[in-house]
Amino acid sequence: MAFDYFVVLAEMRTGSNLLESNLNAFDGIECHGELFNPGFINTPATERYRDVTLAQRDGDPWRLLNAVRAGGGRMVGFRLFHDHDRRIWDHVLADTACAKIVLTRNPLDSYVSRKIAAATNQWKLGDVKHRKQSRVAFDGAEFEAHLARLQATQIEIQRVLQTTGQSAFYIGYDDANDLSVLNGLARWLGVSARIADLPRALKKQNPEPLEQKLTNPQALPQALARIDRFDLTRTPNFEVRRGPLLPGIHAALSVPLLFLPMRGGPEGAVLDWMAAIDAIAPADLPHDFDQGRLEQWRRAHPGFRSFTVLRHPLRRAHAVFRNRVLTGDMQPVREHMTRLFDFRPEDGERAGFKAFLRFCDASLSGQTGLQPWPAFASQAANLEGYAQAVIPDLILREDDLTEDLATLGRRLGIRTPPAYVPEGDTGLAAVLDDEVRALARRAYRRDYEVFGFADL
Template sequence: MAFDCFVILAEMRTGSNLLESNLNAFEGIECHGEIFNPGFINTPGTDSYKGVTFAEREADPWRLMMAVRKGVRMPGFRLFHDHDRRIWDHVLADTACAKVVLTRNPLDSYVSRKIAAATNQWKLGDVKHRRQVQVPFVAAEFEEHLSRLQATQIEILNTLQRSGQTAFYIGYDDANDLDVLNGLARWLGVPARITDLPRALKKQNPEPLEQKLTNPAEVARALARIDRFDLGRTPNFETRRGPLLPAIQAGASTPLLFLPLRAAPEGAVTDWLTTLDGAAPESGFDEGRLDRWRQAHPGFRSFTVLRHPLRRAHAAFVRVRDSGDFAPVREHLARLYGVDLGTGPDPATAFKAYLNFCRASIQGQTGLQPWPLWATQAAQLQGYGAVIQPDLILREEDLAQDLPALARRMGHAAPPPPGSAADTGLEAILDAEMQALCRAAYGRDYDRFGFGDL
């Protein structure tokens, strides 16, 4: 693929200065440093670059982007996760911009950064000027560092996958490998090759790790607590959802936005909003209408209501069983689980089959993807998050206290209580197997929101 520029996606202390220096040794490549660092342009202490001032860059980063992309050489720059987010999002999506992903052992980069901060020496050109110091290893700091690095790498990988792109991955130890560097130039489409490495920069801390730390024994104890390969993570194959904007209910006069979750206490809360204002809430939103409503109602509050996964699953099951609107689900239950809801099977047996169906659908093991009715509440909340975040996440069992308290904060002296949820008949058939099947289907909700068994 032909590229017209490149970006080095890196982090502090991963060797990006070294890689830049080596790439600039190629005829036809020009790497411009950290031109979108929030504290400077190109290098520390500079306030302008390529005729663009710091203030001009902040107001219009594209002006600087266009300035460095002019010319006949292959231009590039270094970009870290905390640099200008406008540029980060742009270059990840830009298929004409080659992505060079530079990585380093997280423990090495963590220690290197602490040493650099302690000595205020971020680059080394002459070893006789080297400043040497030992630093303490702090487990909580390292775990935060590791978590952020992993999140950034996942974001890069997922964005490139979704847009059909690939990147050139290079490790810290390969930034001085002549063959790898020439391979990178070939991948960028640059015909030049180098036969010698520039020697402008030196490795700052070549000693073994234990010689750099005041407490090296703490490293082993900390690493023993870290699940380095994320073995304890529950895989999530659930389809990502968009926001259920048409379902949102806005108070007729009270500036409350209710973000319903399907099969949770949707009708009861909508009825409460109607009683509160003496008129039905406004609904049928799209993104534009929602933006206009928010602008017209400063001080509004948004909220959603969670229901216990097992109660929610049974409420959804009753709708599937008693309504004619869910023919595909009923067909799946009949063909795959041997339960024909039209013949009136034992309620407990039918509900257990439905829970098995929900697990398969959520985990992508059936052709019928999860509808909002049986998708996880976590996925529905994540969908809303693309447009709006709830101020409050309430729980069904606390609504008798929480909804009147919310109304009083919005100016109602004597708000009405909400109605009680309808009895779906779950208690009459509840057993331990249902508890286990629900956890298997809705483990994400149990883990995310701390639900226990009923």
Template sequence: MNDKFDSFVVFAEMRTGSNFLEANLNAFAGIACHGEAFNPFFMGYPKSEPILGIDQATRDENPKKLLAAIQGQQDALGGFRYFHDHDPRVFDTIIKDQRCAKIVLTRNPVDSYVSWKIAQATGQWKLTDMKAQKVAQAVFDADEFSAHLDALQRFQITLLNRLQTSGQTAFYVAYEDLQSVEVMNGLARYLGVDEQLEALDKNLKKQNPSPISAKVSNYDEMLEALARLDRFDLTRTPNFEPRRGPNVPSYVAAATSGLIYLPIKSGPEDQVLNWLAALDGVPREALRDKLSQKELRQWKRKTPGHRGFTVLRHPALRAHDAFCRHILTTGEGSYRQ
């Protein structure tokens, strides 16, 4: 018997990497994830067998029977994946149950939408053999994406609020975290399972590894549509980082070499910029700065083999530089102005 939890739920959405997360959870002997147990169209997985002796007809009539079976599983900690459009009759029971561990898996909604559109076009929702890979481009539909984003955000905000008001916390996993065996082992410890994995599951393959610009047939149209949206809402899912984008206008690209410098304030900026200009034998004015994200993408595409870098300065030296520039002085750039 698990001292921490009786069951768990993975709150996720389509094309967020939930199949891969489940495969790694099921690699632990003490964990059993039963797929999309409350998907209204199938049970667990398409064309799958009953779960713990409960068939789909029984579940559809009374979903809490299946929930009780998963909670009562004796040989492992039972759980399932739950999406925003799954059976709402079990949501309240799940969210109120403090003995049910909550895992929240998120992915950039643009990436998940594009992946979903490609899967719709190819009919390929999982890939275990790269030889069987099907390739297609997504067609971005602004109205459809807006509705998709709105549904995801409303569910995530509801989920966050319910956890907050009931005094619970969840284990948050981003799509990018799925490639970390350390994160998977940390998740197991959160669930109360002491077993550790040596490596991640290798059966599932990433279906669309190319950059998003190559995956969308109307990419420029997509960029225009996204520019009209509130960009801060694009990632409005529970997280613990400030919602900000990269400070691209501060990046400085070499005149001809494939190098781009990412400055850190109060670092050795002047020395690095002088070196970067001297590298191509040009004055500092020839360096490219104040790039937009679009211009940065264009520069990367036109500069094969490019490399980005920064230069660190000792924290004490950075603090001293900032003190001299902004506090000690009363001139331009000081905090007294």
């Protein structure tokens, strides 16, 4: 069928800059970069593109999409990653007039490449003499989380294409410089032009063997051996199909107990209690689960209990704001708060917290280009995510943990369960007023309704 425009569905360090450069070598093709990156438009540090500002794009992404598509006479497109504006992601996947180019790369190569780029702050290379080198550490749990996210994205793309009767042009990283493949892609897009040579504007940044890029190559075999490789044909790429992302789950050491933490909740205090059962450090509790290891653990622990803990939405939001937003841990969130809700730290904690609650409301409603993170997503949504792999048989409340954890411990055969030590005061009372209560209820109306929370 004839397409009106195209999108390159890719991820960081999969070769999307290279593919864009090569596509733009065709007369009649125009790729406009990362138009819907939460932090910029088109290229880093660009805050206005086609007379559309960053704030205008965040408020109305269709305005930028229409401005780019209005070029006329050319096949126009852009690059889109899984964490870009969800409104545009959903739109282009469903739009049969949009050609989908799905770019993939060996996930281990993309993982290492991303770590090197972050270490050197060099995200693309035009002149080899300016190349920066660095060796990085391989982290098995981090790589598996990377792998799970890539696979989940690929499964989502495939599912939408199948249910809407569409097909995509799949291209691997190694084919992004293949002249025949690129000309075939142009033909598929309906562009008559062909190229005889590649532009060669970008250079491969890290051509060394994988082991030479790592400070701990000996960690690779053990980590890779744990990965189930029997689902390789699940999607048309080389990524292993994974279950839900489960590294946050922790198990007790000597009793059959699983804890499913809610980000932003009393996670640290509960892990301290679980570790105290065996007089160990929280870091020594079994964790780093994936679907396969979780199933193995459950089979090995018949009669196990699993639980999660709910925190009042207002307390949870304030804890995330104080412990992660104000500390600079959530820089993209701060940038969106500043751009959309006039966040200024010098205005004080109450004003800043109100800006954060307004941002959460907008993000959870799909009105920003930044998708909800687990720390500020609703607890109902986080619980649904866990339920894809394990449904907790106990949903406890933070206010009742002293009694409930003692009861849980005794049910598991612990004669004298350790005392639960609550987290310290977060200073919520100092910023609490009627407007804060109303903003929290509006942002987290689902948690208030589903779990029956009352106003503080």
